[in-house]
Amino acid sequence: MITRARNNTGNDTGPRVASLAKPPAALGNNEAELELIRRVSRRDRAALRDLYLLYHRRLSRFLMRLTQRQDLAEEIINDTLLAVWNSAERFRGDSRVSTWIVGIAYRRALKSMRRRSFEIIGLEDTEMLVGVDNVQACETQEWIEGALVALPIEQRLCLELAYVLGHSCEEISLITNTSVNTVKTRLFHARRKLSKLLPRLAGNP
Amino acid sequence: MQRLHSNHEQCWELIPWVVNGRASEVEQRAVLAHVEDCSECRDELQRHREIHSHMRGSDDVIAAPNASWQKLQEQIDLQPTPAAMKAYRIKRPWLVAALWLQLIAIATLAGALFRSAAPPSPEYETLSSTQTLDRRAAVRVVFAPNASLDKINQLLRSVECDIVAGPSEAGVYTLAAAENKDVQGIIASLREHSEVLFAERSQALAGSSQ
Numbered sequence: 001m002i003t004r005a006r007n008n009t010g011n012d013t014g015p016r017v018a019s020l021a022k023p024p025a026a027l028g029n030n031e032a033e034l035e036l037i038r039r040v041s042r043r044d045r046a047a048l049r050d051l052y053l054l055y056h057r058r059l060s061r062f063l064m065r066l067t068q069r070q071d072l073a074e075e076i077i078n079d080t081l082l083a084v085w086n087s088a089e090r091f092r093g094d095s096r097v098s099t100w101i102v103g104i105a106y107r108r109a110l111k112s113m114r115r116r117s118f119e120i121i122g123l124e125d126t127e128m129l130v131g132v133d134n135v136q137a138c139e140t141q142e143w144i145e146g147a148l149v150a151l152p153i154e155q156r157l158c159l160e161l162a163y164v165l166g167h168s169c170e171e172i173s174l175i176t177n178t179s180v181n182t183v184k185t186r187l188f189h190a191r192r193k194l195s196k197l198l199p200r201l202a203g204n205p
Numbered sequence: 206m207q208r209l210h211s212n213h214e215q216c217w218e219l220i221p222w223v224v225n226g227r228a229s230e231v232e233q234r235a236v237l238a239h240v241e242d243c244s245e246c247r248d249e250l251q252r253h254r255e256i257h258s259h260m261r262g263s264d265d266v267i268a269a270p271n272a273s274w275q276k277l278q279e280q281i282d283l284q285p286t287p288a289a290m291k292a293y294r295i296k297r298p299w300l301v302a303a304l305w306l307q308l309i310a311i312a313t314l315a316g317a318l319f320r321s322a323a324p325p326s327p328e329y330e331t332l333s334s335t336q337t338l339d340r341r342a343a344v345r346v347v348f349a350p351n352a353s354l355d356k357i358n359q360l361l362r363s364v365e366c367d368i369v370a371g372p373s374e375a376g377v378y379t380l381a382a383a384e385n386k387d388v389q390g391i392i393a394s395l396r397e398h399s400e401v402l403f404a405e406r407s408q409a410l411a412g413s414s415q
Contacts, residue, residue: 049274052270052274053270056270056273065260074273074276077270078273078276082277082280141259144259145259148256148260162227163221163257163260164261166225166226167225167227168222169227191220191221194252195249195252
């Protein structure tokens with residue numbers, strides 16, 4: 001069952017203020033999660049269930065946005081947690097637990113998306129979608145989503161990791177196994193493209 | 206467009222981290238102060254607040270993961286146990302070695318079978334062959350140092366032999382006798398002459414390399 005509850009992105013500033021004030025709660029308590037990982041490494045299924053429930057919500061939000069398919073999102077979540085079960089004893093705590101687990105999910109999602117050739121709308125199509133004549137007819141939500149879908153997958157994933165899961169630049173570099181500069185470059189290009197595709201969001205006519 | 210602040214580039218870069226709350230308080234204050242005077246960064250901040258709000262607001266979470274949890278447990282149960290995995294890892298090198306040995310044996314047998322099944326090489330010689338085999342019997346001879354060329358030619362004609370190789374470093378010539386000739390008779394005949402110091406039957410044929 002999917003629950004969809006989108007906020008109104010009109011002039012309501014409530015969520016924005018909250019997001020500026022503190023890091024997102026989605027990052028969780030690393031110490032508590034580390035303890036769960038230790039228990040999982042001792043083949044404790046109750047600990048795995050706790051971890052599963054914790055990450056199911058976080059990852060499903062991230063993966064549903066990417067795949068738009070519940071079955072696929074569920075499959076990637078289960079693959080990710082199975083990998084956690086099988087390799088928990090090798091996790092040394094060099095990074096946050098969330099960075100490690102999201103990194104596994106990221107690689108599986110990327111592989112799955114490339115394999116299944118998701119219906120990523122080409123730039124030309126999106127330009128048509130958000131063209132001057134069509135802008136008036138588009139809902140803002142669809143307009144933003146269309147622009148995000150038009151981004152190359154690596155650029156979009158950086159933005160999703162930052163905005164949906166609330167990761168920092170350094171954490172994204174660990175998750176995606178790339179340098180910090182690569183993350184910055186991907187975000188730079190994504191933002192440049194979004195500023196062209198979404199000029200009205202900045203208050204332009 | 207206004208770029209009044211000296212750290213415009215830095216502030217522009219920090220905007221996503223201000224929006225998602227991962228910028229430090231100092232960075233947040235710097236960016237918020239900068240956007241007061243910089244319209245480009247103000248627009249960018251506004252745009253990314255909208256995008257962030259949209260992305261965070263789309264609460265597409267999958268409720269009631271019990272069925273998925275059951276599926277994950279089944280996946281775990283279907284996996285080999287750690288003990289079985291360990292045993293498998295121990296057995297595996299032997300299995301790989303056995304497979305390689307089997308492969309080598311099969312290849313050897315197949316090679317032998319192929320060689321035995323292949324038609325025998327033809328016994329004829331073509332005109333284009335670079336080296337035809339001289340099947341005449343061969344005799345090795347050492348002539349006396351003072352033997353004249355005429356005398357040697359005369360001797361060779363008398364026994365109907367040709368020089369086919371030599372002299373070697375030891376002064377040995379190889380003679381080829383005509384086919385069906387009595388080689389022992391030729392050798393005996395050669396030994397009767399004082400110009401011949403040594404005459405013996407060669408083990409190899411006249412045309413083969415020695």
